[in-house]
Amino acid sequence: MEIDLTKVKNIVFLTGAGISQESGIKTFRDQDGLWENHSIQEVACPKAYARDPNLVHRFYNLRRAQLHEVEPNPAHKAIGALSKCKNFNVSVITQNVDDLHERGGAKKVLHMHGELRRIRNNETGQTRYFEGQVPEEQFQIWRPDIVWFGEDIKCGDKIPELIGQADLFIAVGTSSQVYPAAGFVSMANFNQIPTVELNLEKTQMSQYYTTTFQGKASMLVPEFIQTYLGIKI
Numbered sequence: 001m002e003i004d005l006t007k008v009k010n011i012v013f014l015t016g017a018g019i020s021q022e023s024g025i026k027t028f029r030d031q032d033g034l035w036e037n038h039s040i041q042e043v044a045c046p047k048a049y050a051r052d053p054n055l056v057h058r059f060y061n062l063r064r065a066q067l068h069e070v071e072p073n074p075a076h077k078a079i080g081a082l083s084k085c086k087n088f089n090v091s092v093i094t095q096n097v098d099d100l101h102e103r104g105g106a107k108k109v110l111h112m113h114g115e116l117r118r119i120r121n122n123e124t125g126q127t128r129y130f131e132g133q134v135p136e137e138q139f140q141i142w143r144p145d146i147v148w149f150g151e152d153i154k155c156g157d158k159i160p161e162l163i164g165q166a167d168l169f170i171a172v173g174t175s176s177q178v179y180p181a182a183g184f185v186s187m188a189n190f191n192q193i194p195t196v197e198l199n200l201e202k203t204q205m206s207q208y209y210t211t212t213f214q215g216k217a218s219m220l221v222p223e224f225i226q227t228y229l230g231i232k233i
């Protein structure tokens with residue numbers, strides 16, 4: 001790889017559904033744009049919640065329950081191990097709503113599309129950590145703290161700052177078809193920092209990365225961290 005990584009301190013990861021695929025969570029593209037057989041219009045937009053809060057909550061209750069059945073894989077754990085290393089300052093911007101990065105040991109995780117294990121009060125806007133099932137009588141009071149289609153991403157103001165301070169930007173398991181995340185590589189390029197794409201296959205944004213590697217995240221991420229950043233995992 002033609003990148004000098006000896007002066008790298010601040011590392012920003014951008015992760016997508018592909019990093020959690022080997023843990024057993026299906027990616028969006030895996031299923032022709034359907035999520036557990038529901039179209040996005042049925043479950044992941046504000047109109048759907050206004051029309052049928054029962055269906056939306058049942059869908060997210062199920063997905064939240066599924067988190068009990070999955071574990072972080074070697075890719076999450078490798079990023080977690082790197083996060084613990086004093087020589088590096090590691091931030092993870094994730095499009096994923098699962099909590100596998102946190103359970104894999106990552107310290108600074110920014111969930112730009114929200115979190116399954118968080119609910120939001122419709123009246124106050126306050127959010128709270130939540131592992132269980134929202135009961136039916138609370139369906140109108142609490143909503144999943146998920147960024148639905150048509151809504152603003154979370155921490156939109158922090159992301160340019162994070163990428164602006166980074167020495168290295170690494171995207172893992174994202175199709176680069178969903179904006180604004182797909183555009184973060186351009187932000188990194190603007191800041192003239194090296195960019196690496198680790199994905200099962202090439203994407204429409206591959207050409208904008210300094211280097212790309214194709215393969216499974218559970219292999220690529222630990223391998224990259226060991227080989228190029230010198231961390232024993």
Ligand code: NAD
Pocket residue numbers: 015016017018019020021022025026027028029030095096097098113172173174175176177178198199200201203215216217218
């Ligand atoms: P995506 O489904 O559009 O793309 C996934 C990418 O990962 C693809 O390019 C695919 O080739 C790659 N991939 C699949 N398996 C892989 C593996 N084992 N190793 C490496 N790469 C692999 O996902 P996206 O780019 O994150 O965007 C889809 C949207 O769906 C996001 O907004 C996200 O919030 C949401 N989503 C989240 C989850 C989750 O929380 N785990 C799951 C599904 C969808």
